[in-house]
Amino acid sequence: MHDEKLLVSKIRKGIVIDHIPAGRALKVLKILGINGYTNYRLAIVMNVPSRKFGRKDIIKIENRILDARELELISLVAPTATINVIDEYRVVEKYRVRLPNIIKGVLRCPNPMCITNKRDEDAEAIFVLRRSAPLVVECKYCGTLIKGDEIEHSLSI
Numbered sequence: 001m002h003d004e005k006l007l008v009s010k011i012r013k014g015i016v017i018d019h020i021p022a023g024r025a026l027k028v029l030k031i032l033g034i035n036g037y038t039n040y041r042l043a044i045v046m047n048v049p050s051r052k053f054g055r056k057d058i059i060k061i062e063n064r065i066l067d068a069r070e071l072e073l074i075s076l077v078a079p080t081a082t083i084n085v086i087d088e089y090r091v092v093e094k095y096r097v098r099l100p101n102i103i104k105g106v107l108r109c110p111n112p113m114c115i116t117n118k119r120d121e122d123a124e125a126i127f128v129l130r131r132s133a134p135l136v137v138e139c140k141y142c143g144t145l146i147k148g149d150e151i152e153h154s155l156s157i
């Protein structure tokens with residue numbers, strides 16, 4: 001039996017976010033707005049063995065769906081994530097998250113001189129995807145690059 005299945009059983013209806021890079025599950029929960037006050041019944045599995053990645057995290061949320069925006073945000077912190085939609089205990093849909101080509105209003109530019117960081121300007125931060133693996137995004141205004149793991153420190157949510 002898989003290590004994961006010893007920890008958490010199958011769910012009847014909801015979503016399973018699988019193949020999250022080890023340690024990133026908490027970031028994904030933050031993106032989904034899930035905190036100590038949530039009413040969703042959910043399970044977080046962290047650091048279980050994965051054939052593909054060595055170790056991985058998994059999140060199971062009952063009776064929840066994900067919208068397009070949430071999927072984009074998840075792709076930034078967990079580009080390897082697989083989304084499984086569960087109904088009556090069966091996986092009825094399975095897909096990988098996809099990185100958006102344009103990322104709006106989610107990342108803060110690390111350059112303090114960037115126009116998007118000036119209080120008297122209301123330029124919205126916009127980043128352009130330059131590479132997927134390893135991840136590289138570029139500020140549309142000043143050209144500053146954010147690479148790989150740096151991305152989680154630049155999230156403005």
Ligand code: CTP
Binds near residue numbers: 004088
């Ligand atoms: N799962 C669940 N509840 C269900 C069905 C599936 O929690 N009723 C979970 C499984 O435990 C697994 C994920 O959803 O973590 C995907 O299920 P499945 O496709 O059956 O597993 P794998 O074939 O191992 O997935 P993959 O090929 O994507 O690695």
Ligand code: ZN
Binds near residue numbers: 109111143
């Ligand atoms: Zn910038």
